[in-house]
Amino acid sequence: MIWRLLTACALLLALSVPVRADHMTVTPEGVAELRLTPVVRAVQSVAPAVVNITTARVVEREINPFGGLFDERVMPPQFREFFGPRGTRRFTQQSLGSGVIFDGHEGLVLTNSHVIAGATTITARLLDGREFEAELVGSDTDFDLAVLRLVDAKDLPQVMVGDSSDLLIGETVIAIGNPFGFSHTVTTGVISAMGRTVRTEQGAHTDFIQTDAAINPGNSGGPLLNILGELIGVNTAIQAGAEGIGFAIPISKAKRVVAEILDQGFVSQVWLGISGQNVDQQTASYFGLDAVGGLLITSVFENSPAASAGVVAGDVLLALEGNPVEGKEHYLQLLRNYVQGQRLGLTIYRAGKPVTLTVQPAPVPANRMLSLAWQRWGIRCGAPSGKGVIVSGVRSGSPAAKLGLQVGDVLTKVGGIRVTGNADFGASFMRYRMQNSLLMVVFRGGRTYYVRLNV
Secondary structure: OHHHHHHHHHHHHHHHOOOOHHHHOOOHHHHHHHHOOHHHHHHHHHHHHEEEEEEEEEEEEEOOOOOOOOOHHHOOHHHHHOOOOOOEEEEEEEEEEEEEEEEOOOOEEEEOHHHHOOOOEEEEEOOOOOEEEEEEEEEEOOOOEEEEEEOOOOOOOOOEEOOOOOOOOOOEEEEEEOHHHOOOEEEEEEEEEEEEEEEEOOEEEEEEEEEOOOOOOOOOOOEEEOOOOEEEEEEEEEOOOOOOOEEEEEHHHHHHHHHHHHHHOOOOOEEOOEEEEEOOHHHHHHHOOOOOOOEEEEEEOOOOHHHHHOOOOOOEEEEEOOEEOOOHHHHHHHHOOOOOOOOEEEEEEEOOEEEEEEEOOEEOOHHHHHHHHHHHOOEEEEEEOOOOEEEEEEOOOOHHHHHOOOOOOEEEEEOOEEOOOHHHHHHHHHHHOOOOEEEEEEEEOOEEEEEEEEO
16 A cells, blocks of 8 residues: 555656656657668669669460350360461560669669560659660670660669678668569568579579568569668569568679670670589599589680689589589589689589689680580581571581481571571580580471480
């Protein structure tokens, strides 16, 4: 009873003490200042430089005589034939994405290559409502990056480009994009991990920033920012079926790709100058390796980056820039993540112990690519045709000769690459040069043939 009385007296005493009004009152200016958090300041600074990208592409589809009421795929063939030829119809298909202006004076925008792939028209819309037609400066599907130029655009806002080499796990990041068509949507999160490798149908992509900031369809190509409003990554992918897992290309990597695109319109394909074979259980036991994996180097080409770095035949390549090499196919996939001039660390197994070497990948001269294709495949290509590139030579006793390839045949596709000239043919060779079996599409005598080249 006494403690309740004491508590009530203390409360009355407190209420009777005068309090200065200026200690309780917060001015509107003070409230506004409290609300201007670092995230808000970063968004206000960068949002005007973020663009919503709309692309249009023309696609052809077969006309369904049933008007979509029935699924033709489950109908008997004779029932479909009853309705006769159906023909095709051309449709304009639209898709959405994001991008960010990194050079306001020239109107240059950085985005993902898959955002604009196959587009016939590209339109970019700014936060202030202005719209510009965009033209493609250059793109690279391996890095999933593209550079656009906004037509007749001058003195636009631009993002401040940061550095992704010193990012901290757990630091706050901000994503701005166009998810599901909701323009200039802002999400926040943290950096969950660095150096992630993501596998897709196109291969292995390395060195991603992983974040839990919400990245949805339409965010692709948009900026990932640090708390200072600096561009540290390009949002590019989500983990299907997962929540809170998104990926971005580090800006330090993107800058090297953009530099090549602006300089020559494309990214040069690089090589180290080695050839090899997979390490199986028997090979691993012979070399004393703890596990199956890696690339047994069988040859090192003269005057190549690998030769300059001291790589020799008989070495086993275990890791490329810290990424374990699973085999020759995986090695080629990993190599496509790097550009010329980068210093890459190689972990090789030599004389019973791991050794670390440093190598700088270099572009492959076009004549050397074609020369290597002649040696390994036995194919020489000449002038392009309307469908592909004409075979101008077949080396006697080569895999191409054993296949039955002839001078005058037209190669239209090698592996997954459509061939229209020697440049495409050389690029396809560099991508599939270590494969022992390869599917090709050949046009001969008015007919198309799918053939398999065994090396």
